[in-house]
Amino acid sequence: MHSWPAPQIPALPPAPTTEAGSAESLEIRVHDSSTGELVVAAPGAHARMYVCGITPYDATHLGHAATYVAFDLLQRAWRDAGKRVTYASNVTDVDDPLLERADATGVDWRQLAASQTALFAEDMAALGVIPPDVYVGAVESVPDVARAVRELVASGAAYRVPLEDGAGGDRPDLGDVYADLSADAAFGAVSRLDRDEMLALFAERGGDPDRPGKRDALDPLLWRRERPGEPAWDGGDLGAGRPGWHIECALIGAHGLGPGFDVQGGGIDLLFPHHEMSSSHLRVLPDDLFDATGADAAEAPGTDAVPAGRRAARVNLHAALLAYEGEKMSKSRGNLVFVSALRRAGVDPMAIRLAILAHHYRTPWEWTDADLVEAGRRLDRWRSALSGNGGPSADAALAAVRAALADDLDAPRALGAVDAWADRALAAGASDEDGWHEGAPGVVGRAVDALLGVRL
Ligand code: 5CA
Ligand code: ZN
Numbered sequence: 001m002h003s004w005p006a007p008q009i010p011a012l013p014p015a016p017t018t019e020a021g022s023a024e025s026l027e028i029r030v031h032d033s034s035t036g037e038l039v040v041a042a043p044g045a046h047a048r049m050y051v052c053g054i055t056p057y058d059a060t061h062l063g064h065a066a067t068y069v070a071f072d073l074l075q076r077a078w079r080d081a082g083k084r085v086t087y088a089s090n091v092t093d094v095d096d097p098l099l100e101r102a103d104a105t106g107v108d109w110r111q112l113a114a115s116q117t118a119l120f121a122e123d124m125a126a127l128g129v130i131p132p133d134v135y136v137g138a139v140e141s142v143p144d145v146a147r148a149v150r151e152l153v154a155s156g157a158a159y160r161v162p163l164e165d166g167a168g169g170d171r172p173d174l175g176d177v178y179a180d181l182s183a184d185a186a187f188g189a190v191s192r193l194d195r196d197e198m199l200a201l202f203a204e205r206g207g208d209p210d211r212p213g214k215r216d217a218l219d220p221l222l223w224r225r226e227r228p229g230e231p232a233w234d235g236g237d238l239g240a241g242r243p244g245w246h247i248e249c250a251l252i253g254a255h256g257l258g259p260g261f262d263v264q265g266g267g268i269d270l271l272f273p274h275h276e277m278s279s280s281h282l283r284v285l286p287d288d289l290f291d292a293t294g295a296d297a298a299e300a301p302g303t304d305a306v307p308a309g310r311r312a313a314r315v316n317l318h319a320a321l322l323a324y325e326g327e328k329m330s331k332s333r334g335n336l337v338f339v340s341a342l343r344r345a346g347v348d349p350m351a352i353r354l355a356i357l358a359h360h361y362r363t364p365w366e367w368t369d370a371d372l373v374e375a376g377r378r379l380d381r382w383r384s385a386l387s388g389n390g391g392p393s394a395d396a397a398l399a400a401v402r403a404a405l406a407d408d409l410d411a412p413r414a415l416g417a418v419d420a421w422a423d424r425a426l427a428a429g430a431s432d433e434d435g436w437h438e439g440a441p442g443v444v445g446r447a448v449d450a451l452l453g454v455r456l
Helices: 062-080 096-105 109-126 142-155 195-204 245-257 268-284 294-299 339-344 349-357 369-386 395-406 411-431 440-452
Strands: 029-031 038-040 046-051 084-091 134-137 158-161 176-179 221-225 241-243 263-267 315-319 322-324
Touching: 029 315, 046 062, 046 245, 062 084, 062 109, 062 263, 062 315, 062 322, 062 339, 062 349, 062 395, 062 440, 084 109, 084 245, 096 109, 109 339, 134 245, 142 158, 142 176, 142 221, 142 241, 142 245, 142 268, 176 268, 195 268, 221 245, 241 245, 245 268, 263 268, 268 315, 339 349, 349 369, 349 411, 369 411, 369 440, 395 411, 395 440, 411 440
Parallel strands: 046 084, 046 263, 084 134, 263 315
Antiparallel strands: 029 038, 158 176, 176 221, 221 241
């Protein structure tokens, strides 16, 4: 799948080394949704991150944008700390809600997905989000999913559920396939919810607890057999059908990054069931699916290096949900503000990015027009501070931005550090006690660009 052009990322002066060594002082820590603890996001020299992509309709609203900007900060902080980063993402370009929307609006589902995926790419490029290195659509993942599901059936970790009349084309005897969660002793480790909470969220977020024939109400769909009017692909022994949602992300992540990758993320609405289920699938998949090929070979040769229990992401990271008009901004409610609509109205995308960064990624907030007004003012102020001939030393501001990001991606604190520098630059002029540095605006501008993704 095509992504979008990568932004230029300017080089910065290296962080000064401490006695303990710079690597330690710059370790980026984030809040793990599973444990509630601050953990090192990627301990190695190579950071590997999977962030769930969009389901391409009603793209790109500001809730989406806020989530992708949050993970973009993590990638920028890692790069600044000298790590190589591989970022993988998907596009859920075939799924129930997409097909329903296509049906309701009389548009071909492929056309809807393609146009919305293109719009998302434009919006992400405008917002300065670094594109994924591995970008795979659900449709592209079908052969991989079908193979994995066949193996799960063969191993006994998945089972067939009979179809209703009229389903299944010329093989109505082959049912839908579900994962048997009892095959995974660690199920529940990602969200740590109790069963009642799981059941409620499962029903609310795309699950089907009441489907007759399932062994357990929470067992998730792996392969949906063909239905009249729905697209379907060859599944070999499974019969024609299409992928379940969680297995798609599990495989795109683990095959694109190598098993045992660092971070799996998205909005907090994905914690359960999506990331719980995708992690569970990775634990129960047979070893031979993780043969030393492709990315798996480069990063995690063979399965000896990554035992089944550690194939899923080490850290689960989630952004809070953005609200609008009193409720979560969501496709189903229709209370959406689109990035493209703001851009069309002449809003500087960097003001949109700054408005997002003014809120910590884990703090739920509600979008109002005042966010944009304030971000526009800040942008103007920063731009005028940078346009002067010199300014106070950039060292403290740069160190403060780095420290804020390393501390659970504290963007509001980072903005505060730049504000403080800009205030002094605008107020003090050449008489600043700190001395006057001709190169300072250049360094601050590059820092704001490289670390915060805001081009001034
Ligand atoms: N395609 C799936 C993931 S595999 C999906 O959830 N798509 S989505 O289009 O519904 O959402 C894309 C991303 O935006 C997800 O990470 C989701 O958690 C996040 N998101 C959706 N609504 C909001 C919101 N109001 N605030 C913050 N993030 C949101
Ligand atoms: Zn996903």
